Amino acid sequence: MKEFFNIDERLLKIGEQALEMAQPVFKHIEKTTRYNQQKVLSAFIKNGVSESHLGISTGYGYSDRGRDTLEQVFADCVGAEDSLIRHNFVSGTHTLTVMLFGVLRPNDTILCITGRPYDTLIGVLGIDSDSDGSLAQFGIGFEQVDLDSKGEPDKEEIEKRLRAKSYKAVYIQRSRGYSLRPSLTVEKIGELVSLVKSIAPDTLVLVDNCYGEFVETTEPLSVGADLIAGSLIKNPGGGIAPTGGYIAGRHDLVEQCGYRLTAPGVGREVGASLGHNRELYMGLFAAPHTTGEALKTAVFAAALFNKLGYEATPSYDAKRADIIESVLLKTPEALIAFCQGMQKGAPVDSFVVPEPWDMPGYDSQVIMAAGAFTLGSSIELSADAPLREPFAAWLQGGLNFHSAEAGIMLAAQSMIDKGIIKF
């Protein structure tokens, strides 16, 4: 590292110690990666993926065998009956929107049991205001059960609500998003699904699976969730898919989502792949490995910043359910120095200096570090931070650990340069 980057000798030494600390955790991550990678390979083989599947369709995209086969391959990878995995989903939020509009009908109510949903879902659900086009405007109700004081789902309250009223669906967000609550393991999601189904067997369980794919050896479908959805510029796109999303789970529900993605009566039979099949296949094939690299990056960052005297959550050796790490940097100066340093280690736009900025939808300024091949991709090393207490940087991604390791080291070096970290 010191041959290529200007890094303090003492920081290099601490970096080596952090790497040493992380080794047993890396071993565990590699076991998961190995299992998931071989699971994905076997799904490719089972479905007879061939060169002809990597071709291009245009226009309506009827009989696009590559597209249809990919949906079966992906379903097998996540333990689903069926899936939609397409570049036509423009983002994670769009994908989740299609899932919700796909299965909910006027006068239905959805109950979120993991507290307030991710920021961009607020407008979709119409939670704070009747945003134009929201589910609320279509007569679909939303209710939420707050997390308990430890940031865990409040099972007692969930049970009470389910006994008092009938809900069409329950919504679970697996990842912590930009909060400090723990992310939900598949095992914990399983406990919630069992609770829901024991009281209300017909209530659907829909999971926002963003950032969770391939972190464990199973996905929420294997513990009884009905649908999962996520973004292809996060884990399951492997850093190769240029855009897109997926919905997977029960066949009849996936069909309903298809009617919302395109048009009722037309559904999933259309949608030209325009040459993206190859990138989506390659991305899915790379996804378990890339997710493992992102996990190693998070673990290393936690270990390094612990050694530098900062709290990081989850702790480096905690069981993980997503790829997010947050480092509590305590002051705005530290947060800015951290993000600016990380940007210096990006393969693209390393020379850019990120600055805090007023962003629509946020109540404080936000600073972001991202130098990615795909705009907005957060399976590539990136960090976001609102400039408010507790001045935490949420970091995620890393296409390969060895380059992301340098990015993390440069973040710490930048804090040394600014006199924030002193030895």
Ligand SMILES: *Cc1c(COP(=O)(O)O)cnc(C)c1O
């Ligand atoms: C990223 C994310 C979303 C939304 O995805 P976008 O692609 O940013 O629209 C929703 N929920 C969670 C938990 C996420 O991490």
